Amino acid sequence: MRITAAQRIQNEGRIRAAMDRLLRGEIPPGGNCDVKTLARAAGVDRAAFYGDRPYAHLRTEFEQRLQQSQREGHAPDPKAAQIERLRAEVDKLKTSLAQANTTIEQLTDFRTQALARLAAQHEEILRLRGAADPKANVVNLPAARQHQIIGPC
Structure with missing residues (x-):
């Protein structure tokens, strides 16, 4: 028509x-x-x-x-603007999450290395204590005691 x-x-x-x-x-x-x-x-x-x-x-x-x-x-179109804003926010959050994961991995590795070093140092201290010459002028200190903390008088 x-x-x-x-x-x-x-x-x-x-x-x-x-x-x-x-x-x-x-x-x-x-x-x-x-x-x-x-x-x-x-x-x-x-x-x-x-x-x-x-x-x-x-x-x-x-x-x-x-x-x-x-x-x-x-x-x-407010919906289209909101979709674009949310997409940008998702991209930003993904980047932030990736950085956080990288930091966590680095800190976990550092913690593992620190614990290994502490364990090695402890073993070395124990070895040196056991190897101390009894005739030397070395005095073994007593083990640390736990003290009870008393509040102010």
Whole structure:
């Protein structure tokens, strides 16, 4: 069914009005800032926006204005902006987690090495105590005693 020139002008006016609303961020529930939602908001068949159909130039205009708005830092679709923000946050958290894992591995290795050194030093102390010449002027100290801590008087 063909439409008259007056109907086409009227449709283009509705499409442009819907385009302006979408680009301002007035996204209807369940919609996005896309051609499908534009067609639905204007009450026009979506197929009319493709190929050599009558409103293909309006789809191109809408997509260019949307890209320009995004380049300027404006996100008319809050869901898309939220998705991008969350993706960036996920990437940041993944990087942070990788750095934390690397630090944990390094600290675990350091702990293992420190314990091995302490054990070796303890063994060396025990060996030296056992090898002390009884005729030498060396006095073995008594074992450390546990003292009870008494509070202030």
